Amino acid sequence: MDQLQPYACLPETSRGRRFPEEAAPTRTPFQRDRDRIVHSTAFRRLVYKTQVFINHEGDLFRTRLTHSLEVAQLGRSMARTLGLNEDVVETIALAHDLGHTPFGHAGQDALHECMAEYGGFEHNLQSLRVVDHLEARYPQFDGLNLCFESREGILKHCSRTNAHALEQAEVDFPAAAAGVARRFLDGGQPSLEAQLCNLADEIAYNCHDIDDGVRSGLLLMEQMLEVPLFSRYARQALTQHAQLAQPPQQRRWLYESIRLMLSDMVYDVLKTTQAQLAESQPASVVEVRATKPLVLFSPGMRAETRELKKFLFDHLYRHDQVMDTMNRAKQVVRDLFDAYLETPAEMRQDSEPAGDITLQRRVSDHIAGMTDRFALREHARLTGKTLFHV
Numbered sequence: 001m002d003q004l005q006p007y008a009c010l011p012e013t014s015r016g017r018r019f020p021e022e023a024a025p026t027r028t029p030f031q032r033d034r035d036r037i038v039h040s041t042a043f044r045r046l047v048y049k050t051q052v053f054i055n056h057e058g059d060l061f062r063t064r065l066t067h068s069l070e071v072a073q074l075g076r077s078m079a080r081t082l083g084l085n086e087d088v089v090e091t092i093a094l095a096h097d098l099g100h101t102p103f104g105h106a107g108q109d110a111l112h113e114c115m116a117e118y119g120g121f122e123h124n125l126q127s128l129r130v131v132d133h134l135e136a137r138y139p140q141f142d143g144l145n146l147c148f149e150s151r152e153g154i155l156k157h158c159s160r161t162n163a164h165a166l167e168q169a170e171v172d173f174p175a176a177a178a179g180v181a182r183r184f185l186d187g188g189q190p191s192l193e194a195q196l197c198n199l200a201d202e203i204a205y206n207c208h209d210i211d212d213g214v215r216s217g218l219l220l221m222e223q224m225l226e227v228p229l230f231s232r233y234a235r236q237a238l239t240q241h242a243q244l245a246q247p248p249q250q251r252r253w254l255y256e257s258i259r260l261m262l263s264d265m266v267y268d269v270l271k272t273t274q275a276q277l278a279e280s281q282p283a284s285v286v287e288v289r290a291t292k293p294l295v296l297f298s299p300g301m302r303a304e305t306r307e308l309k310k311f312l313f314d315h316l317y318r319h320d321q322v323m324d325t326m327n328r329a330k331q332v333v334r335d336l337f338d339a340y341l342e343t344p345a346e347m348r349q350d351s352e353p354a355g356d357i358t359l360q361r362r363v364s365d366h367i368a369g370m371t372d373r374f375a376l377r378e379h380a381r382l383t384g385k386t387l388f389h390v
Helices: 029-038 041-048 064-082 086-095 104-114 123-134 148-154 160-169 192-216 228-240 247-280 285-289 299-317 320-342 359-368 372-383
Strands: none
Touching (some): 029 086, 041 064, 041 123, 041 372, 064 086, 064 192, 064 247, 086 123, 086 148, 086 192, 104 320, 123 148, 123 359, 148 192, 192 247, 192 299, 228 247, 228 299, 320 359, 320 372
16 A cells, blocks of 8 residues: 555654754655664664664674664565655654663663662653764754654653653644644544554564574473463464474474464454454544554453563563573673762763763763673773673
8 A cells, every 4th residue: 555544654744853954855854754764873883783682692693783673674564555755754763762771681681770869761852862962963953853753653652751851841832733742632642653563563573582582592392382372373384384393394383383473473464454444543643643553463462462471570580591691681780870970981972961960861871872892891901891702
């Protein structure tokens, strides 16, 4: 479907940017946003940031960059079928993890603990902070000055406290381009493109974490067959291709099982969302924001994906080997935070801090922007310890 539906994010009705700019002669505002993300420093760093396995643990495991590319592919494919704006979906998908720390969720948890008395740390909020403040590329403003619709989608979660703070920080900007956190106070919804990215993200990490988990040897196909959702597609793959049961074909069996599962998840979202749209019949993105969530799994698929996520949590994310790695990664982050707080000059930054912020937030920004391997090098330099052999 090439034509955008009236409930999509339309370039001509965009709420615009916080700092007005002249229109680009050959690109829509949303295409311009996507290009700014791709050329940003934070985006390049994602190639060396952990998804589940730390970068040095293997060259073929997903990173935050490859994960973001997979989310973008899934999101664009579904957006095309639903008549949504692919450029907005791609922008959100490529930017949604820009605020992630080194070492994945372990790094985030450790940094949140360090910042507990200073406002905490949350990677969705940090992703918005990256595109609003921390990217230093333009002479007229800090950040990338993205459109409201892109910023709205990047801010996937937000506490009421942080939402109030964001609202207050935007009072000096044009009213149309402000209010990116308003929905967290009023109970509204983001655009359909943002809702779609949330599910594309979930589909991507559920599927590729199975792949990486089996590749690592921490998960076995025999274990995965105990999960009803995965087992259904694994047995379907054998029914269609009996040769996959042979040991030399095990890797192809895994890939085909994941492919079938991923495809069915996508089709489930499309069918369920199309039914929701037919029932609600929103006439514009404004009406989308004022109604219930519309981009959804069916109840059956939602229940099965939750069961899959619980399995991955218990058997992969909390595997003894992963936990050992994550505990050491947390120690790296805590040590870095303490070292920089004690001697701020050790933060060898190539730009001025963004805005009038505390030293603790400066340290948090600095650590959050690190890649895995840079964090390890800095940790060794500042502490003389080697917690990982890279």
